[in-house]
Amino acid sequence: MRLPGLGGWSDDPAWATVYDWSVEHPRAGGLLWRLGIQSDLRRLYAATDELGTLAAGTRVLDVPCGGGVALRGLRPGQGVDYVAADIAQAMLDRTLDAARDRGVADQVTTRIADVGDLPFDDESVDVVVTFTGLHCFPDPERAVAEMTRVLRPGGFLTGSAVLTDTGLRHEPLRRAGRLAGLMGPMCSGPDVVRWLTAGGVERPSLDRSGAIAYFRGVRA
Numbered sequence: 001m002r003l004p005g006l007g008g009w010s011d012d013p014a015w016a017t018v019y020d021w022s023v024e025h026p027r028a029g030g031l032l033w034r035l036g037i038q039s040d041l042r043r044l045y046a047a048t049d050e051l052g053t054l055a056a057g058t059r060v061l062d063v064p065c066g067g068g069v070a071l072r073g074l075r076p077g078q079g080v081d082y083v084a085a086d087i088a089q090a091m092l093d094r095t096l097d098a099a100r101d102r103g104v105a106d107q108v109t110t111r112i113a114d115v116g117d118l119p120f121d122d123e124s125v126d127v128v129v130t131f132t133g134l135h136c137f138p139d140p141e142r143a144v145a146e147m148t149r150v151l152r153p154g155g156f157l158t159g160s161a162v163l164t165d166t167g168l169r170h171e172p173l174r175r176a177g178r179l180a181g182l183m184g185p186m187c188s189g190p191d192v193v194r195w196l197t198a199g200g201v202e203r204p205s206l207d208r209s210g211a212i213a214y215f216r217g218v219r220a
């Protein structure tokens with residue numbers, strides 16, 4: 001069963017606007033995250049900070065880019081080659097707006113892409129960024145396989161997702177997300193670690209924050 005009238009991600013549902021608003025407002029959005037999913041929004045910002053350390057010429061794939069929250073980490077003039085990909089054109093438009101606002105538009109290109117069939121060559125990107133995405137995909141294992149396929153050896157993947165093994169407290173969120181068609185089957189923390197490892201990522205870390213966990217690892 002699916003709740004009527006909400007639309008999937010490609011229809012730019014109202015929820016996407018609410019979500020984008022929350023991640024772009026550290027105080028009010030942070031409170032919403034704390035109360036709603038017991039997660040610290042600053043943890044997301046901290047994860048994006050790493051992007052500001054990348055050398056000029058680094059090729060980054062951000063999928064799903066959504067409204068471009070990860071661009072918070074980029075610096076004007078940094079010179080990275082940042083590809084922002086998403087299944088929804090409305091999200092790519094928001095990312096471009098965010099890139100202009102942050103003075104990094106010259107480093108960002110956008111691309112419509114399904115994470116389950118990424119239009120990029122094997123080992124062609126240095127960094128994969130995938131924040132708050134896995135739980136939205138219909139086949140998260142396939143998504144991880146695709147993201148690790150395009151990542152070059154020595155490159156790193158950093159991301160986050162709502163997980164299934166965070167307790168009953170977050171079950172209403174997961175159920176509502178599935179009913180709305182905005183969340184997929186999702187996966188547990190051990191699933192993420194196992195799938196990343198299968199994709200060649202060595203000893204991935206998993207750091208929980210309420211309903212969400214942050215993961216990171218380097219491809220061997």
Ligand SMILES: C[S@@+](CC[C@H](N)C(=O)[O-])C[C@H]1O[C@@H](n2cnc3c(N)ncnc32)[C@H](O)[C@@H]1O
Binds near residue numbers: 019065085116
């Ligand atoms: C909750 S948003 C997160 C976006 C962003 N990374 C963030 O942290 O704010 C989830 C995004 O996944 C995108 N999406 C859903 N299914 C997708 C798919 N199969 N391939 C690529 N993007 C997808 C949606 O369009 C939406 O922008």
